[in-house]
Amino acid sequence: MNSKTIANKLAELIDANEKECASLEKMIEAHGVIGFFQHLHETTHFSTECLEKLRAVQVIIDQTLEISPLSLNGGIEYANPPYE
């Protein structure tokens, strides 16, 4: 999944205009999508409304993705395949 795809999804969600969409793409390409949210406070490329929505996305990310999935069994590694 490239920066453009993820930037487009985010732009759609926050109703970003064309200019903001281009900024999203550039920033996600530079920092990665995780880094983008970490650098959100430094940015001046977005309208107040857009910034508020981006912060709202960040809250939802933090609250829905903070829990690592649990293995319901033990922990093993796959055996080395015969071709190696």
Next chain:
Amino acid sequence: MPTLHTNEKHADDFIHSLHQLTNIPLRKLERYSKSNQVINVLEHPHVLEPTATQLQKLEQLSAFLRSYRIVSWAAENDKQTIRSPEQAGHFFTAYLEGMKDHEQFMVAFLDTNNRIIETRTISEGGLNYTFVHPRNVLKAALNCDCASLILAHNHPSGSRNPSPEDLKLTQRIVDVFSPLDIQVLDHIIIAGNGYVSLAETGSLPRAAERPANYEIFPISVQEPQNRTYQQESWNTAEYEEDWER
């Protein structure tokens, strides 16, 4: 109690954020959250009977969160290899967690270094079933010259028990790939916030038992044995008559 306050604050922030992104009225979200987990609104988007625009926003939010999980996984695993059930569980969780409205069957095709060549959705079904066509898995595997593969699907009900069909399907796929020296490394089941690995539980078949069978195969979620409520019998004839009128 500080924990309670933190949780309340989190729920409040979540509700306000959801309102901001979807325009679902704040009062509606607050009322719902008093007796329900507000995350349901994302997992079951129709639960608050949203307008078409609100529904579209919920779907866009879920699609973005799924992409975010996949990209996060890739960032943490820069070689994009899967060497353990734990890594496989995390990988498929990115795709299938929170999918509560239908079952989806996926396969990751790996090279000789367990690097992911391709991940593909093979089929999507209903609330507690899907159909898998082994021929489609075989075709995709040969097209990308994989050395091994990992199967995965979700249980929307959150049931952690592999159904008898899950186990039979795994054996069927092993029967297809074993003669071709393509190893089936695991079958991951995403259930609630966790996953079950057939390799970890020792339920993964190691060798082919029968000649390959390419017939379409249904898989469904096993219902708990200790159900209290009786399921009503569904008299289809009665409804068919209605349809005919």
